[in-house]
């Protein structure tokens with residue numbers, strides 16, 4: 001074993017960074033044995049230096065992350081600050097100064113992954129980011145390496161624990177969205193400002209990363225269709241149950257049937273109770289991968305939290321250190337397929353539509369005609385007169401597979417009918 005240690009600069013020592021430092025210390029001997037050289041924490045960059053940080057030598061702490069990265073003797077920079085800047089500049093500076101990078105930064109990778117990969121390649125360094133998607137769950141390496149000989153057609157997953165906790169609460173207790181969100185906040189599953197989670201920005205970033213790797217194609221955050229879950233109601237869950245389904249916020253990356261394009265999207269969807277993703281409870285994450293040769297694979301586990309995320313960071317750190325000792329680099333960006341990313345209108349799926357309609361003869365036929373005119377074929381339709389009603393009924397239509405563009409056209413036309421008083425909800429049905 002080499003006795004000269006590999007030097008690690010830790011940028012950020014918060015929820016994830018503090019656990020990275022702890023595991024580096026407590027598992028130092030095992031890490032050294034697995035890598036073939038000791039790893040030394042050479043510096044820790046933070047924003048608030050006076051904060052007490054258990055187990056961290058105060059002499060290592062600095063507020064000057066740039067100077068730490070530019071020291072010239074750093075082998076690996078672990079970036080767990082988050083956000084776009086200064087993380088992006090620090091990572092590119094690390095490459096320029098001869099260090100490889102391990103990052104957990106989904107927002108940055110989804111936005112600027114291609115440029116960061118190019119910078120890593122230019123300087124002959126590694127860029128690893130297993131922790132950026134679904135915390136502890138190994139996903140990036142399985143897609144990038146284990147499935148490198150297969151053809152992935154679909155990645156379907158629950159990649160945000162906060163929203164899964166909220167939806168699971170709504171499902172199991174009948175709670176409304178706000179009540180479930182309040183509980184998630186009280187238990188520490190949701191941040192004070194939950195926008196990134198509930199409006200699905202976080203899941204969209206992960207979908208972009210997964211789609212890019214799965215389809216060997218550049219997929220940017222802007223390419224991902226995004227719909228949050230704040231509009232999901234207790235009534236939607238009741239409708240889902242009637243169909244033998246539950247509701248999950250899903251990230252769905254798909255290769256088109258003809259193989260010529262891909263799509264990436266994040267939105268709430270009904271999913272059959274028999275689907276493995278339906279039984280993912282609480283704040284857990286799970287990702288279902290479908291490929292030509294392997295068939296269906298399911299990855300499941302804690303998608304966030306300090307220690308689980310640090311586990312993924314440490315796995316990357318070991319891999320990068322091993323590469324460094326052998327004078328090699330791991331796989332870089334693979335975007336050779338360069339498939340076009342199609343818009344949401346091209347996505348084909350099934351829909352559950354709930355309409356408030358006038359409770360009188362002929363309405364059903366009128367509604368059915370609109371669906372037919374837009375090429376959307378109806379699977380089932382259910383009409384319910386309402387006890388409290390002022391001449392209104394609820395009409396629930398479940399369609400066969402149709403394009404999102406056709407469905408949008410249908411809904412637009414339905415809204416113009418005098419007999420349709422309102423479109424109560426539209427929910428996609430996935431996983432069948």
Ligand SMILES: NC(=O)c1ccc[n+]([C@@H]2O[C@H](COP(=O)([O-])OP(=O)(O)OC[C@H]3O[C@@H](n4cnc5c(N)ncnc54)[C@H](OP(=O)(O)O)[C@@H]3O)[C@@H](O)[C@H]2O)c1
Nearest residue numbers: 012013014015016045046047048080081082104105304305
């Ligand atoms: N938390 C999770 O469960 C989780 C899961 C998966 C991925 N991630 C990703 O991991 C990354 C870190 O998340 P986190 O939850 O650990 O965040 P966090 O608890 O907010 O920690 C951020 C750390 O960065 C430091 N920092 C902020 N700005 C800085 C600057 N300009 N220069 C130097 N240090 C700076 C902070 O310093 P102070 O300590 O002085 O404030 C803090 O130590 C993010 O990219 C996040 O998306 C997190």
